[in-house]
Amino acid sequence: MSAISVPAPAGAPAPGKPQKAGMSKGKKIGLSVFAVWLLGIVFFVAVFGFKSHKAPDVLSGVFTPTNEFKLDTWFSLGPVDFNKGVLYVLLAAVITLWVMIAAVKRLRERPGRLQVAVEMFYNLTFGMTKENLDDRLGRKYFPLIATLFVFILVTNLIGYIPLPVNSVDKFTIFGAHLPSFQIYAADTNVAFPLMLALLVFCLFTWEGLKAHHGPIGFLKSLMPGGVKGAMVPMIFGIEVLSYFLRLISLTVRLWANLLAGHMLIAFMGGELGVLVGDQWVQWLLLPIGIAIFLFEAVLIAALQAFIFSILTAIYLGSAVQSH
Amino acid sequence: MPASAHLPIAASGSFLITPNVGLMIWVLVVFLISFLILRKTVFPAIAQLLDKRANTISGEIDAAEKLRVDAEAVLAEYRERLIEARSQADEIVARARAAGDAHQKESVEQARAERERLLEQTRRDVEAETRRAIDEIRSDVAALTVMATEKVTRKVLSADDHKRLVEEALRELDFSALSGSEN
Numbered sequence: 001m002s003a004i005s006v007p008a009p010a011g012a013p014a015p016g017k018p019q020k021a022g023m024s025k026g027k028k029i030g031l032s033v034f035a036v037w038l039l040g041i042v043f044f045v046a047v048f049g050f051k052s053h054k055a056p057d058v059l060s061g062v063f064t065p066t067n068e069f070k071l072d073t074w075f076s077l078g079p080v081d082f083n084k085g086v087l088y089v090l091l092a093a094v095i096t097l098w099v100m101i102a103a104v105k106r107l108r109e110r111p112g113r114l115q116v117a118v119e120m121f122y123n124l125t126f127g128m129t130k131e132n133l134d135d136r137l138g139r140k141y142f143p144l145i146a147t148l149f150v151f152i153l154v155t156n157l158i159g160y161i162p163l164p165v166n167s168v169d170k171f172t173i174f175g176a177h178l179p180s181f182q183i184y185a186a187d188t189n190v191a192f193p194l195m196l197a198l199l200v201f202c203l204f205t206w207e208g209l210k211a212h213h214g215p216i217g218f219l220k221s222l223m224p225g226g227v228k229g230a231m232v233p234m235i236f237g238i239e240v241l242s243y244f245l246r247l248i249s250l251t252v253r254l255w256a257n258l259l260a261g262h263m264l265i266a267f268m269g270g271e272l273g274v275l276v277g278d279q280w281v282q283w284l285l286l287p288i289g290i291a292i293f294l295f296e297a298v299l300i301a302a303l304q305a306f307i308f309s310i311l312t313a314i315y316l317g318s319a320v321q322s323h
Numbered sequence: 324m325p326a327s328a329h330l331p332i333a334a335s336g337s338f339l340i341t342p343n344v345g346l347m348i349w350v351l352v353v354f355l356i357s358f359l360i361l362r363k364t365v366f367p368a369i370a371q372l373l374d375k376r377a378n379t380i381s382g383e384i385d386a387a388e389k390l391r392v393d394a395e396a397v398l399a400e401y402r403e404r405l406i407e408a409r410s411q412a413d414e415i416v417a418r419a420r421a422a423g424d425a426h427q428k429e430s431v432e433q434a435r436a437e438r439e440r441l442l443e444q445t446r447r448d449v450e451a452e453t454r455r456a457i458d459e460i461r462s463d464v465a466a467l468t469v470m471a472t473e474k475v476t477r478k479v480l481s482a483d484d485h486k487r488l489v490e491e492a493l494r495e496l497d498f499s500a501l502s503g504s505e506n
Contacts, residue, residue, distance in 0.1 A: 071343055085346040093357045100361060104368040109376065122369045143362035151357055190339070191346035196354065259339065 037287060044280035052277030065263065065271055067168045068182050071189060074167065084165040088186035092155040100150065125149050128310045132317035137207070141316055144203070148196065149309035152187065156258065156301035159185025160293065183266075183293075188259040190251065193308075197250035200312045208319035221321075250311060254304050261296040268292055461493065468492040 023031075057063040071083040103118040111119060125146040129138045166180035186192045205218075212218040222239040223232070268289030273282025472488050473480060480488065 066339060069339060071338075071346065081345045083346070085343065086349045089346070089349050089353045093353045096357055097360055100365045104365050107368060107372045109372075109379070118369065119373065122366070122373070143366050144358060146366060147354070147358040147361050150361075151354060186346075186350070189343060189346055191342040191344070192350050194342050195347040195350040199351065199354070 037283070040283045041280050044283050048279045050278070050280075053279070054277035055274065058275060058277065063169060063274070065266065065275070068166050068180075068184065068266065069188055069259070069262075070168050072167045084167070084184060085186050085189050085191065087165065088155065088158065088184060089192065091158055092151060092186060095158060096150055096154045099154075121150060122146065124306075125309060128313045132310075132313040134317075134320070137316060137320060141203075141313070145309050145313050148200075148312055149305050152196070152254065152308050153302060153305035155186050155192070156305060157297070159183060159188070159258065159262065160297040160301070183262060185258050185262060187254050187304075188262050190255045193251045193254040196308070197247050197254075200250065200315065201247045204312075204315040204319040207316055211320035246311075246315060250308065254308055257300060257304050261292070261300055265289055265293045265296060464492060464496060465489040 055063065071085045073081045073083050075082050099114075100118065103114050106112065107115060126142060129142040129145050133141060160183055162181040162183050164179045164181050165184055166182040169180050170177040171180050172178070208221065209215060209218045212221045219236075219240075222243060223236055224239070227235045268285045270282040270286070270289070272285060273279060468488055469480065469485055
């Protein structure tokens with residue numbers, strides 16, 4: 001992404017000017033990319049002008065940026081609908097299982113690259129389990145925590161590969177209406193994180209009920225120690241609320257991060273230009289789109305998987321302890 | 324911006340926050356199947372490998388520790404032997420030196436005794452030779468004296484004269500110079 005990081009020094013001299021001898025290769029490439037970007041803006045302004053040219057679908061409101069997140073039912077098998085969300089969930093499962101089983105089949109005393117990565121993932125999830133849960137619960141829930149991590153990670157990562165899955169906004173080639181390419185992730189639909197969060201919520205509530213010998217002990221365990229008198233009902237209310245908010249925070253954190261990330265990439269990668277009808281705006285924002293794409297794919301995908309799984313471990317661990 | 328009028332996110336985006344129940348069931352089923360497969364096949368295999376590796380490493384550390392202890396024991400033994408050998412060598416050297424000294428002393432003593440013996444022998448030989456020479460000289464002197472006296476007196480001396488003359492002559496001769504060489 002040198003195109004974005006380099007502009008500052010290139011501001012003063014004209015980008016087209018022959019470069020000084022002794023300039024590093026990276027700098028040369030950066031300056032060239034920057035020059036192409038600047039020339040592109042000039043080109044689009046020269047060809048299309050500043051006057052906006054909105055597409056008819058945009059003017060009529062048929063095209064909206066959220067359309068690409070709609071789950072268009074592709075086909076149904078009885079009561080079971082099949083749409084792109086399902087496709088992505090299945091893809092995530094297949095890729096997860098394929099990678100993990102392939103790694104396990106080739107396990108060696110001297111590990112290769114894939115095995116090192118898998119072992120790192122294993123040690124990471126094992127570490128977070130061990131830190132938050134006692135031995136018994138750790139043994140019981142480590143597979144769940146590890147699966148959550150790898151499943152969400154793969155779901156997030158395949159969400160950055162453009163695939164022809166946008167059946168709502170099609171494009172036409174030689175008369176054929178084909179689904180547009182888009183980057184979609186199953187967890188941009190609230191159903192995905194909500195289901196996983198519900199699963200985790202049920203499990204840690206169940207563990208809490210077991211550990212505190214029934215609902216009364218469990219409710220008592222929610223209260224922090226040392227609260228007396230009139231404060232009790234208020235604090236109790238807050239604690240119960242915060243307990244249920246875990247479900248929402250687990251869901252929304254993953255969902256909103258992924259949805260917002262994908263929307264930002266789409267907006268900066270050209271959608272904003274389409275909406276305002278200015279071609280040069282698309283070109284102008286493209287570097288930002290690429291930067292956000294890399295940021296999301298490299299950092300957010302793994303970070304959100306990590307946060308979801310470590311919170312699962314923390315909630316399970318705190319369920320069996322009292323305040 | 325007129326464009327914002329065509330961004331009916333709130334209006335058409337309600338599906339965004341409405342969970343799709345069908346997808347939720349798909350997620351649950353697919354996730355649980357993945358979970359069960361991973362729990363059954365993948366995680367135990369990785370755990371087994373990591374345990375095995377941990378055991379190997381631990382075994383190797385133990386082996387290395389044992390090797391180190393053994394090496395230290397061997398080193399200590401060698402040191403001990405070295406010290407022993409050194410003391411033995413010192414002892415041997417001391418003994419050899421003592422033997423040498425004794426031998427030298429003995430040799431010196433023997434040499435001295437031999438010298439003394441030879442000196443004594445020589446002295447005795449010289450003494451005997453001296454005595455023989457003196458006796459020879461004495462008889463020669465006596466004969467010469469008799470001859471000289473006969474020549475002077477033109478007579479033949481009787482046995483008594485002979486004897487007396489010899490004794491007189493010998494009395495006058497000093498042999499002390501000859502016998503003095505003995506001292």
